[in-house]
Each structure stands twice: as structure tokens, then as C-alpha cells.
Amino acid sequence: MKSYPLFTNQESKTIDSLAIKELGFHEETLMGMAALSVFHANEDLWKTAESIWILCGSGGNGGDGYALAHTLFQEGYGVRCFATSPNKTDAGKFYESLVAKTLGVIGTIDDFYNEWEEAEDDSVLLVDALLGTGFQNKLSPELKELIDTVNDSDVFFYRLSLDTASGWNPYALGKGENKENSFVYADSIEELGTRKWENVGFIYEKDSIIPRYYESIGFPVRTHLNDVTFSKRYYLEADPETAISVIKRKNQDHKYSAGSALFYGGSDGMEGAILLSEQSFSKLGGGISKISSPSLKISSFVLGEDLSKMAKTSSLTETLEDPFLKKTKTLVVGPGLTQYPNDLSGWEVPEGLRLVLDAGAIPTKGNPLPQGNQILLTPHVGELNRMTGKTHNSIQEAFDTLIEYCPKNNVYVLLKSFVSLLVCPDGSSYVWESPNPKLAVMGTGDLLSGILARYLSLDLSIPESVLLALSLLDHSKQSEEPYPSAHQILKSLVELL
Structure with missing residues (x-):
């Protein structure tokens, strides 16, 4: 890195x-x-x-x-x-x-x-x-x-x-x-x-x-x-070539070695968020994935697009007991959810599973977090303020809060802003400065969660996965579209591969 x-x-x-x-x-x-x-x-x-x-x-x-x-x-x-x-x-x-x-x-x-x-x-x-x-x-x-x-x-x-x-x-x-x-x-x-x-x-x-x-x-x-x-603070430099080469399919890959992930989210009317997150995983080379959602319409949405996909209407409790989860490397929870799932409170994350909490799965202060060694939260500034009960006006202020929060809760936090900040439970932190106005559209957070899942499913560490995901997204600056949608950004990234 x-x-x-x-x-x-x-x-x-x-x-x-x-x-x-x-x-x-x-x-x-x-x-x-x-x-x-x-x-x-x-x-x-x-x-x-x-x-x-x-x-x-x-x-x-x-x-x-x-x-x-x-x-x-x-x-x-x-x-x-x-x-x-x-x-x-x-x-x-x-x-x-x-x-x-x-x-x-x-x-x-x-x-x-x-x-x-x-x-x-x-x-x-x-x-x-x-x-x-x-x-x-x-x-x-x-x-x-x-x-x-x-x-x-x-x-x-x-x-x-x-x-x-x-x-x-x-x-x-x-x-x-x-x-x-x-x-x-x-x-x-x-x-x-x-x-x-x-x-x-x-x-x-x-x-x-x-x-x-x-x-x-x-x-x-x-x-x-x-x-x-x-104090173990580091400045990250983009690694665009590695970001592409790492997720390209290898000749010897099978569907699980190419990366596996389970996605949970998409409340009624918000199904598009979890669909986009899963699409960014699968279209960028992920081998096998499944969507679970509280929405009764999720199967029709998913299968209407691709009959080879797996989708199921279920509660988060049922999802956490799904046999498919035992075979996967990564679980993404949150895109398209309207509130923090109580089923996450105190849940013991199985050894070897990476858990990404995004959007609706970002807790409000006071909500107990799941327990594990590979948990990544991806709030934007407003969600960080809600999560910690504090207002932050600079990266330095956010760091001061997170350097206590992350070791205390044994979690990684990636703050998404014009400057991104990753703080780790061991006290190290990484800053990414690469403002990209083309990402200022609805759905790019869902896109990022899927890209993170793609790298995490390859047994990369959370800091490595964050750097590579941000480096890959940085390619969107080269898009000919002046104001691309999240789907257009994904399409341009797929073309790179």
C-alpha cells in the first residue's frame, strides 16, 4: 500500500x-x-x-x-x-x-x-x-x-x-x-x-x-x-494500476475464489440501492453473490434483470442464519435500509467474515455494534455526526473523535467526504485527498460498498481494500460524461477491466 x-x-x-x-x-x-x-x-x-x-x-x-x-x-x-x-x-x-x-x-x-x-x-x-x-x-x-x-x-x-x-x-x-x-x-x-x-x-x-x-x-x-x-497517521497515494489488476479474473478462478458476498438492504421503495451495491460487486468480477432484503419485491427486481442471480425476501435475522453466509467472505448491510437493524446489536461476526455497514446500517449513538475483528463502517459526515453525537467541521476534528471510537468498539471507520479518512482499531489512520465532483450523485455510496466488498472478498485487509476501492473509483474522473449517474460510473469502471 x-x-x-x-x-x-x-x-x-x-x-x-x-x-x-x-x-x-x-x-x-x-x-x-x-x-x-x-x-x-x-x-x-x-x-x-x-x-x-x-x-x-x-x-x-x-x-x-x-x-x-x-x-x-x-x-x-x-x-x-x-x-x-x-x-x-x-x-x-x-x-x-x-x-x-x-x-x-x-x-x-x-x-x-x-x-x-x-x-x-x-x-x-x-x-x-x-x-x-x-x-x-x-x-x-x-x-x-x-x-x-x-x-x-x-x-x-x-x-x-x-x-x-x-x-x-x-x-x-x-x-x-x-x-x-x-x-x-x-x-x-x-x-x-x-x-x-x-x-x-x-x-x-x-x-x-x-x-x-x-x-x-x-x-x-x-x-x-x-x-x-x-501517531501512525498516513497519507494514501492512488494506486490505479493495481486497483484494476487485482480484481481482474484469473484463469484458474472458480466462483468462490473469484470472490463471494452477501448483500442485505433495500427497504420498500429503496431496492435500487442494494441492487446497485451488488451489481458493482458482480460486474467488477465477483464470482458469486446473493441479495437478501426486507422488500417483498426484491426477487422480481433481481430476477427480472438476471435469472442467474439469487435473491430472497427475509429479515436480517434469517439472513444471518442463511447457509450461504457460511460460504462467503463478505457481508454488506445497509444500502437502502431506512433504519439501523436491531439484529446487528451485539451479533458475533463469524471468524473470517468481513462486515461492511453502510447507509441505513450506520448506527445512531447508543445503538450497540456487532462484535468482530473485521467490521468496517462507511459513514458520510452527517452519519458520523449521528453515530458519535458530535459535530465535525474538519478531518482533524473527525480524527480526534474516531481515534477513541474505533479502538473502543474494535471497528474500522471510513469517513466519506471530499477528504476520506480511514481510522483503524489499532490506532493507525489513513487520509485520501482526491476530491471528485463526479461522485456527488445519488448512489455512489452504494457503488463504493460493492467495490469494497469486491476487494475484501479476495482476502485483502481492510486498509488495502479501502485504498484499492478509492483508487478504482478515482478512474471516474476520466469519464466523458460531465455529470454521470452512479450506473454510468459503474459502466465506465467495468470497461476498464
Whole structure:
């Protein structure tokens, strides 16, 4: 599984301390390496600018800005530095002094406003080195005014933030603080030394995750991956080729080795949800499956489409006693159900069976969960709020809730949003950032539950199955249909195979 460690602000500080105090790095060296990494990563960008302005704060982030300004100047670019106040760190002071000698002058914020008023539209590339990831306080009126000016001005054709967008605080989302604590609307963020947990989900335009680029600067990242100093949060990278190859039928497959699953759902009038879930399983190569439903019409719906299918009207209790369940690897419960089935409360999931709870099978807070070692819940944000009795406005807030909920209930939870989050009962978690507006249609949750069942039925782990299912669904971005239905998305995925 392609995944990369994500570090919290505190963990990043610990790595910084480890590099300097234990491994003997000089802070000036690390700042210089950061500046060189950013410079080389954006060489094409610098060439587009008539002028480059760098706003430098008084901490380490400002020091990175000064180091970058020195490199840009030496490489022949027109660069100006403006400082909110003198730098307070030793390494920052070193590069601030160096820039003062080479550029001749470091402007004040008053100088910034004076030059900004005279500048032409779309003439300046702005580098934001005001505040680092450790800043969580409210902005001063002066900084708020400066950031608002940067955001609203047509002078700046591009805004690049170092490490994080200054003023950004995911824990303030939806709570009104961001109306007071403005943040830089970065066009991209250069994460230095570590991938930052607090940057996950940075968005200021609807359905648009702002690009973040990771630059290695020699930090002892691998040394830091231990249970004491690392909280096991990972960033998932798409694996589209593997997603396709894994579910392609093999020549030696028979109907059970190709994957088996049982689906329960589809209350009266909602039969389409469980049908779509099962179809996504079978049409993507599943070997054998069966639908059980409380609907009296389910057999006519299923057999009317395909006489080779199995369908039965039954209660969940009867379904859990179905001999077919003993032969299957995966059980999906929930698509098309209108309420949580009480029969699930306390049910002992048989060893070796993977249980997926979706839609109507997502419990309300207080509903007892089934018991087992391979249970995956797939709520969207509203269902997560109902499930936990808490409101969540960011991925970080959802994580804080789920990192207690999942080990306590021995379940995996996949939060479906513009950023997806999988939290595991062992305390590890995985983030998937790939907003896909083509999935914003009715039925894509049912589609996902069937795709998950397809991978789970092949004896893959839940984290592996989640990554592959999300990677496969990501192919829908290539659909020629501007607003495809869930059935059209499934058809396009089948064509890939």
C-alpha cells in the first residue's frame, strides 16, 4: 500500500529537535536546504514572475523566507523581502542579515503597502513566509489586514506558502473564528521536511484541495517512526494500476475464489440501492453473490434483470442464519435500509467474515455494534455526526473523535467526504485527498460498498481494500460524461477491466 507518514505540528517540532540536538545538524543548514528544495521545485514558476515578493515573519518560517530570498537573488531573480518584525531565531537572524547585505534593504510592512499601491495587476509572485504550522492563535489586527490585502489584491498572480498557509487553522473551521482569523489563500503550499497533518483538507474554494508539495530537506523522518513519537497517521497515494489488476479474473478462478458476498438492504421503495451495491460487486468480477432484503419485491427486481442471480425476501435475522453466509467472505448491510437493524446489536461476526455497514446500517449513538475483528463502517459526515453525537467541521476534528471510537468498539471507520479518512482499531489512520465532483450523485455510496466488498472478498485487509476501492473509483474522473449517474460510473469502471 502506497502511504506516507503525516506528522502533527508537535511531531514535526520533535523531528526538528532530533535533527539539531541529537544528529548535529545546524539550523542554518536545514533552512538553507529548505530554501534550495523550494527553489529547485519551482524553477518554472519563478520564470513567470516580473517580481517576487517574500513576506517574512519573525520565526522559523520567516527564516525560510529569507533563505529563499538569498537563493533567488543569487540566481538572478528580482526579489523583495518585507518583514513584519526582526527575526527572533538564530538561524533566521543569520539569513535576515545575509539578505540585508545582498539585497541592500529589507522593507517594512509600510513599504509593502506603498509598493503594492504602485504595482500593476498580475505582476507579482508572492511567497508567504509569515507564520509556520505552530501558530494557532488569533491573528493580530495588523496581520489580519495584511493577509486580507494579499487575498483580495489583483497585484499577486500567484501565492505560494512555505510549510502552511499563514493563519490556517483546521480546528477553527465552521466555528466563526476564521471570519476573524483570516488565512492566506495559497495557490500551492511547499511542505518542508515533513508532510503536515494540519494541512490536510486545506481548501478555500469549493471542491478544490489546494496543491501541496513535499520537499525533503534531510530530516530524520524514518528515524522518527516509532510508537512513542509518531501517531501512525498516513497519507494514501492512488494506486490505479493495481486497483484494476487485482480484481481482474484469473484463469484458474472458480466462483468462490473469484470472490463471494452477501448483500442485505433495500427497504420498500429503496431496492435500487442494494441492487446497485451488488451489481458493482458482480460486474467488477465477483464470482458469486446473493441479495437478501426486507422488500417483498426484491426477487422480481433481481430476477427480472438476471435469472442467474439469487435473491430472497427475509429479515436480517434469517439472513444471518442463511447457509450461504457460511460460504462467503463478505457481508454488506445497509444500502437502502431506512433504519439501523436491531439484529446487528451485539451479533458475533463469524471468524473470517468481513462486515461492511453502510447507509441505513450506520448506527445512531447508543445503538450497540456487532462484535468482530473485521467490521468496517462507511459513514458520510452527517452519519458520523449521528453515530458519535458530535459535530465535525474538519478531518482533524473527525480524527480526534474516531481515534477513541474505533479502538473502543474494535471497528474500522471510513469517513466519506471530499477528504476520506480511514481510522483503524489499532490506532493507525489513513487520509485520501482526491476530491471528485463526479461522485456527488445519488448512489455512489452504494457503488463504493460493492467495490469494497469486491476487494475484501479476495482476502485483502481492510486498509488495502479501502485504498484499492478509492483508487478504482478515482478512474471516474476520466469519464466523458460531465455529470454521470452512479450506473454510468459503474459502466465506465467495468470497461476498464
